[in-house]
Structures are given as structure tokens and as C-alpha cells.
Amino acid sequence: MEEVFSYIIGLGAAVMMPIIFTILGVCIGIKLSKALKSGLLVGVGFVGLSVVTALLTSTQYAGIPQEDSPKNKTK
Numbered sequence: 001m002e003e004v005f006s007y008i009i010g011l012g013a014a015v016m017m018p019i020i021f022t023i024l025g026v027c028i029g030i031k032l033s034k035a036l037k038s039g040l041l042v043g044v045g046f047v048g049l050s051v052v053t054a055l056l057t058s059t060q061y062a063g064i065p066q067e068d069s070p071k072n073k074t075k
Contacts, residue, residue, distance in 0.1 A: 014050070018043035 009016065018039035025035030 014043055014047045017046055 008019070020039075021042045022032075022035045022039035025038055026032055030038070
């Protein structure tokens with residue numbers, strides 16, 4: 001049983017969040033189908049936010065010259 005939980009936790013937050021939201025939704029009385037749909041939407045949103053964040057941070061540093069760059073060498 002512990003191996004199953006370790007495997008699921010090892011998949012990351014994009015997998016854990018929909019599972020947690022689905023379980024919480026069912027616990028507070030939402031139908032399983034609606035809770036599952038909401039959990040999946042949270043997972044997709046989380047992955048989308050992670051992708052946008054990664055793209056923004058990778059392009060932010062692309063135009064900044066580094067200190068040891070040949071363009072910055074003075075003669």
C-alpha cells in the first residue's frame with residue numbers, strides 16, 4: 001500500500017491536485033462526476049500555469065547578456 005502512495009506522490013503535483021480535489025469534492029457532497037470534472041480542470045489549469053511560468057522565465061533571461069559574454073569585453 002505504501003508503494004502505491006509513493007508512486008502516486010512521485011508523479012508530481014499535476015497528478016496529486018486533481019485526486020485531492022476530487023476526494024474533497026466527494027467528501028463535501030458533490031456528485032462524483034462533477035467532482036472528477038472539477039479535479040481534472042484544476043490539474044489542466046495547474047499544468048497550463050506551469051508551462052506559462054516556464055516560458056516566461058526562459059524568455060526573460062534570453063535577452064540579458066552575461067558578464068563573461070564576448071559582447072561585454074572592453075578593449
